[in-house]
Amino acid sequence: MGPYLHFVQYYETDRMGITHHSNYIRWMEEARTHFLAEIGWPYDKLEESGIISPVTSLNCDYKQTSTFADEISITLSVVAVKAAKLSLAYQMINQAGVVVCQATSEHSFLQQDGGFVNLKKDYPNFFQALKALED
Template sequence: MEYIHNVQYYETDKMGITHHSNYIRWMEEARIDFLSQIGWDYAKLEEMGIISPVLSVTCDYKQSTTFPDSVHISVLVKEFKGVKLHLAYEMKNQDGGTVCKGTSSHAFLNREGRPIRMKDEKPELFEALSSLVSA
């Protein structure tokens, strides 16, 4: 699944290059869009009493972007066994060149902050994410 972000002028620095911190924001945008595309948007998760904090993020910058580039972001489920969700991101410019690769890891907690046993407590979400794990 792909998400497209158009670099905004305010996301660039004095040299006209996208500031590095924005790539992590774009990963979040792509993750939210990805979950929505598979039928599990954040509003639905929150209504179900699920919160999903970020446990870790990595970002490996390959080439810069500038205003008004289009950045195409693909999101893949790298690992999910019911406790932690590990996602991989690849960002490409409009010419198909890789500009950034990243990862993020997330937990699923209830409103009290305790881990959810996804397979037992939320089997539909467990199946949806498990079915998308890529090798």
């Protein structure tokens, strides 16, 4: 699976001319959306199946600044998948090959009414698609 590419937009920068820290979290969501579509489980398919997946934890380690027009390559990997929890890692690298951010996110899986989903039991195809990519 290839990385997701994001070009830093002018509106994503602050008065200092660097990318505002909150945008990295948005980019993580863009990369996650791209990743799920690549493995055949885009968000709309998950939602049609009755699954929602809230973020339960985030961690960003900002290594280097990025600025307008930088090309950020985001590589996503599956750290762990359990019956009702998914842990992902993100590495964001600029066009010069410098790591600008390393991050992780955790997600639970719920039914739209709020009840927990057991992916392994209720959605084995999705569970196996994630499990196959686990580090």
